[in-house]
Amino acid sequence: MKTISIISFSGREQKGNCYEITLYLKKKIMNEFIDVHTFFLSECEIHNCSHCDYECFTELKKCPYSFDDITKIYNEILKCDMAIFVIPIFSNFPCSNFFIFNERSQCFFSSQQQYDNYLDVRRKYIIIGNSGFSNAKNIIGYDLKKNDNTDNKFLNICSNLVHELSTKGNLIEYNIISDMIDLWTKQCIDEISQFVKNE
Numbered sequence: 001m002k003t004i005s006i007i008s009f010s011g012r013e014q015k016g017n018c019y020e021i022t023l024y025l026k027k028k029i030m031n032e033f034i035d036v037h038t039f040f041l042s043e044c045e046i047h048n049c050s051h052c053d054y055e056c057f058t059e060l061k062k063c064p065y066s067f068d069d070i071t072k073i074y075n076e077i078l079k080c081d082m083a084i085f086v087i088p089i090f091s092n093f094p095c096s097n098f099f100i101f102n103e104r105s106q107c108f109f110s111s112q113q114q115y116d117n118y119l120d121v122r123r124k125y126i127i128i129g130n131s132g133f134s135n136a137k138n139i140i141g142y143d144l145k146k147n148d149n150t151d152n153k154f155l156n157i158c159s160n161l162v163h164e165l166s167t168k169g170n171l172i173e174y175n176i177i178s179d180m181i182d183l184w185t186k187q188c189i190d191e192i193s194q195f196v197k198n199e
Contacts, residue, residue: 002192004029004081007039007073009087009097016169017128018086021157021181023128024172025084028185034192037076041097044069049098056107064105070104076120082122082192087140088166092132094140111187119143124188126181128157130166155184 006025010018022038030036047065052152055062077083108114125140127133133156141153159166162174171177 001035002033002082003035003037003080004082004084004186004192005037005039005076006084006086007041007077009041009085009095009101011042011095011097012088013042014086014169014171016088017157017166017171018088020172021126021128022086024178024181025086025185028144028182029189030105031189034189037080039076041101044073046070046073046097046104048096049103049106054057060107060110065104066107070101071099071108074105074108077121078117080121083126084124084126084188085140086126087128087136089127089129089133089136092129092135094127098140101167122191124153124155126155126157126184128159128160128166128171131162133158152184152187155180157181 006022008018008022012018019040019042022040026036027040038079045068047068052064055104060066075154085098087098105115109118123144125137127136127140129136137154137156144153155176157171159171161176162171164171164174172181
């Protein structure tokens, strides 16, 4: 049994595009060979780095927010065979939750080896926005290994394709969007299935 973890980075209280697409992915991916774990950062308790004296630079457990959910999410990513990040973008930048997620890694990774293990996890990215994906893609993919093939790492979902406001949260209802996700998801499943066959 292989495991895919899907993390929705949206901070939206209402169920929007990231939420609906995350559930859609889970339904499409889960089968007898693949288990899917989902995480919604809007439902997690994750603090940004603030009101501290950088205690994590000397001792990880001294982080004043070591009790929150960031450790659980990073541990799940390290254990899974593939992680899919569903990230909304604004003005060609990833949402603030993405920056908080990366910033808080300082109080999680205890060694270079542990960080290397994180880099070795197959990660895929669905980026959702109105337009302007180039800068966001560069930021999001910064910690991908240089020899990674990024062609199938990213799926850009642009609301302009359906002449719709992304804030309505209904992009998955359009066939052109769901068809794009289906094709991309099939590639993910094929990649994971290849692991199963080789075992």
